[in-house]
Amino acid sequence: MTDDQIKEVTAKIKQMADxxxxxxxxxxxxxxxxxxxxxxxxxx
Known part of the structure; x- marks a missing residue:
């Protein structure tokens, strides 16, 4: 996975964790x- 893809999935995890x-x-x-x-x- 590229850095941008990792950032995208991390953002999704953070949204769900909120x-x-x-x-x-x-x-x-x-x-x-x-x-x-x-x-x-x-x-x-």
């Missing part, structure tokens, strides 16, 4: 989902 306390599993799932979307977009 709404509720996030578990490590929730943060991990968000990062995995973000990475999967990037990988699929590159494949197309």
């Amino acid at each position: 709404l509720k306390v996030m578990t490590l599993d929730e943060s991990d799932a968000l990062i995995r989902s973000f990475h999967l979307e990037l990988t699929q977009a590159e494949a197309n």
Whole structure:
């Protein structure tokens, strides 16, 4: 992931954390989902 992509997913995590306390599993799932979307977009 590029620096900009990492910043984007970090911003998403921060937004969600402002709404509720996030578990490590929730943060991990968000990062995995973000990475999967990037990988699929590159494949197309």
